[in-house]
Amino acid sequence: MNIDFIFSTILMRRVMKKSKVLFLILLICSIQAIGQVTIGNGENSLEISGSISTYLNFRDLDSGLVDQKKNRFNLRDAQFQLEGRSGKYWEYKIQIDIADVIAGENDPENPGLMDAWMQYKGLKAFDIKMGYGKIAWSRFDQTPFTSSTYWQRPEFLRGSFASIRDVGVELSKSFWKQRATMNVGIYNGLGEVSLKGDNDASGAFEYTGRFDLGWPTQFRFREIDDRHVRKPMFGIGLNGRYTKRNLPSGSFFPSGAKSDYGIKMVDGEKLTYGFDAAFQWQGFSAQFEIIQIKMTPQDSTSALFYSNSSARAGGNIFAGGLVAQASYHIAGIHTIVSGRYETFNANDLFLGLNERFSAALAYQIDGFKSMIKAQYTHIITKENINAADWINQYRIGWQYQF
Amino acid sequence: MIKLLFVFVGLSALAQPSVSFLKPSKSISLNIPEPSDVCVAANGKTLFIVSDNGGLYETDLEGKVLRSTTIDLNDAEGVYADNENIYLVEERNRFIKQYSIKDFALVNTVYVPYSGGRNKSFESIAKRSEGGFVLFTEKDPVWMFELNEQFQETGRVKWNLPGDISAATFWKNSLWLLSDERAEIWLSDFSNKIIVKRFKLPVLNPEGIAFLPNGTLLILSDDEHRLYFFNDFNAAGDEKK
Numbered sequence: 281m282n283i284d285f286i287f288s289t290i291l292m293r294r295v296m297k298k299s300k301v302l303f304l305i306l307l308i309c310s311i312q313a314i315g316q317v318t319i320g321n322g323e324n325s326l327e328i329s330g331s332i333s334t335y336l337n338f339r340d341l342d343s344g345l346v347d348q349k350k351n352r353f354n355l356r357d358a359q360f361q362l363e364g365r366s367g368k369y370w371e372y373k374i375q376i377d378i379a380d381v382i383a384g385e386n387d388p389e390n391p392g393l394m395d396a397w398m399q400y401k402g403l404k405a406f407d408i409k410m411g412y413g414k415i416a417w418s419r420f421d422q423t424p425f426t427s428s429t430y431w432q433r434p435e436f437l438r439g440s441f442a443s444i445r446d447v448g449v450e451l452s453k454s455f456w457k458q459r460a461t462m463n464v465g466i467y468n469g470l471g472e473v474s475l476k477g478d479n480d481a482s483g484a485f486e487y488t489g490r491f492d493l494g495w496p497t498q499f500r501f502r503e504i505d506d507r508h509v510r511k512p513m514f515g516i517g518l519n520g521r522y523t524k525r526n527l528p529s530g531s532f533f534p535s536g537a538k539s540d541y542g543i544k545m546v547d548g549e550k551l552t553y554g555f556d557a558a559f560q561w562q563g564f565s566a567q568f569e570i571i572q573i574k575m576t577p578q579d580s581t582s583a584l585f586y587s588n589s590s591a592r593a594g595g596n597i598f599a600g601g602l603v604a605q606a607s608y609h610i611a612g613i614h615t616i617v618s619g620r621y622e623t624f625n626a627n628d629l630f631l632g633l634n635e636r637f638s639a640a641l642a643y644q645i646d647g648f649k650s651m652i653k654a655q656y657t658h659i660i661t662k663e664n665i666n667a668a669d670w671i672n673q674y675r676i677g678w679q680y681q682f
Numbered sequence: 683m684i685k686l687l688f689v690f691v692g693l694s695a696l697a698q699p700s701v702s703f704l705k706p707s708k709s710i711s712l713n714i715p716e717p718s719d720v721c722v723a724a725n726g727k728t729l730f731i732v733s734d735n736g737g738l739y740e741t742d743l744e745g746k747v748l749r750s751t752t753i754d755l756n757d758a759e760g761v762y763a764d765n766e767n768i769y770l771v772e773e774r775n776r777f778i779k780q781y782s783i784k785d786f787a788l789v790n791t792v793y794v795p796y797s798g799g800r801n802k803s804f805e806s807i808a809k810r811s812e813g814g815f816v817l818f819t820e821k822d823p824v825w826m827f828e829l830n831e832q833f834q835e836t837g838r839v840k841w842n843l844p845g846d847i848s849a850a851t852f853w854k855n856s857l858w859l860l861s862d863e864r865a866e867i868w869l870s871d872f873s874n875k876i877i878v879k880r881f882k883l884p885v886l887n888p889e890g891i892a893f894l895p896n897g898t899l900l901i902l903s904d905d906e907h908r909l910y911f912f913n914d915f916n917a918a919g920d921e922k923k
Contacts, residue, residue: 315822316798316799316800316802316822317797317798317799318796318797318798318799318800318803319797320774320775320776322775322776322777322793323775325774325775325800326800327799327800327801329799363800365756365774365800367756368736368754368756457715457907458716458905496886496906497886497887497903497905497906498905506863507863507864507865508865509865509886510865510882510883510884510885511884511886513886649822
């Protein structure tokens with residue numbers, strides 16, 4: 281077998297891979313020409329929709345670093361979505377991002393499979409949903425990406441401190457004229473890695489809960505007041521998550537489960553709780569969210585203690601973060617301006633704190649359906665855990681929904 | 683550059699009809715889940731309100747429920763009543779259902795095909811004085827379906843509007859459109875398919891519009907579960923001072 285054959289084989293594989301991508305993009309574009317479509321027979325209805333987003337990214341690296349691989353165009357989303365309703369009480373959804381499936385990435389903020397669930401709404405006591413999808417937890421996580429001015433959520437809410445999606449079952453109930461909603465769920469607790477099939481050796485589950493309250497009406501998960509509501513609207517939320525995963529000696533979490541900050545999965549107990557609030561009025565909107573994570577490793581020599589003794593740390597490690605964001609929708613010129621401050625700490629036993637400031641500007645060509653978004657992020661301070669190797673990031677791109 | 687921007691915004695504003703701001707004379711709380719449209723009975727003494735989750739209610743003019751029934755619709759969004767019948771339109775499955783006013787018995791079911799977005803479909807049904815019905819889709823795009831008395835489609839016209847449509851009604855031969863996203867009502871020229879006057883509403887999630895015989899405008903809020911009253915709308919649509 282000579283070098284030419286090997287080279288041509290490798291080249292052919294790359295061409296084939298790119299051809300598949302090109303074919304899928306052309307397929308998406310052809311469907312894009314049709315737009316959102318619904319098929320129905322009077323009893324069942326199925327809607328086909330999707331979105332495409334691409335951005336250009338640049339970074340100012342830390343002094344002395346030269347790897348510019350993040351200066352690039354990136355196809356962030358090439359999504360298909362099937363949403364269906366069967367009869368009066370059944371709903372289902374499948375949402376897949378082809379760009380991430382082909383890239384083989386499992387970014388929690390932007391995974392390949394985003395939703396695959398069914399829901400029954402025929403019980404008076406509650407609605408029940410089962411499958412894979414977003415956990416009713418953080419306000420920022422539950423806000424759809426396409427309704428945000430930003431390309432990235434706050435760093436500590438992008439799925440590395442706690443999972444955004446998982447496989448499990450959720451019960452939900454609204455009351456007080458839908459102003460209040462309660463969600464409780466049980467999940468595998470491995471987050472996006474649950475899709476690989478098995479649980480970890482502890483066989484434990486994660487228990488989640490969220491309570492929402494809006495005034496004077498329900499407050500939907502939206503960041504921007506593009507309706508310029510004439511009455512002030514408020515929303516608050518409380519959330520909590522708990523899991524106890526004592527791994528048997530010699531076993532490990534599945535590959536990819538722990539994340540870069542090392543706290544997404546804990547061999548021991550993990551309790552996460554948070555509070556969030558939102559406000560909107562006359563085009564102005566603001567959101568605030570704070571979370572705290574309490575970790576209690578079963579192993580007193582766990583690396584999470586970072587050379588501190590477990591006794592000195594009281595057996596616990598804490599992490600958390602808070603974010604405050606404000607935006608204004610300028611109706612006359614279809615433009616949104618926004619600013620965000622976030623601070624987070626991946627481990628209170630480790631010196632340092634992360635602080636970031638982001639600014640975003642969006643121009644709505646056709647509402648949120650077609651929008652140019654630009655985001656600038658500046659890192660103010662860094663904690664030396666999974667520290668970013670850059671100071672400034674510039675990102676501009678286009679999102680389109682069909 | 684900034685001056686040019688202001689000129690552009692100013693010229694854009696000039697191209698649209700001017701907006702008047704309305705103030706309600708009163709509002710009442712409704713004990714109806716997810717109310718999605720309202721119409722006035724032919725005798726002008728009661729209201730018919732339809733609920734998203736499949737309920738039809740007849741109330742007095744203070745919102746007190748007089749009678750109700752469960753209807754076999756998944757997402758009822760529009761209601762209209764004449765002397766004998768009530769007509770409901772369902773958004774998701776594209777049905778029109780005709781019920782007898784006398785006993786809420788189902789008289790007729792009609793399927794109106796439309797392949798647009800599942801939740802961007804029929805939001806309203808209204809009857810023209812010349813006979814026949816019109817249906818409006820919500821958005822992307824806003825289509826007006828024209829149907830004859832047998833609910834057969836006789837025409838379809840696209841409207842270019844500054845927002846979505848959540849309800850529509852005819853009042854003294856004028857077509858009034860309600861936009862949820864803009865929280866506005868639009869007095870419209872039916873023939874030319876344009877907006878003549880715009881009125882801003884202090885209402886969250888307005889989804890129903892109707893007029894009482896004395897000219898009082900009714901606006902129904904789904905999220906607020908409230909019915910708003912705006913007094914003294916005359917035939918030209920100007921609020922009396």
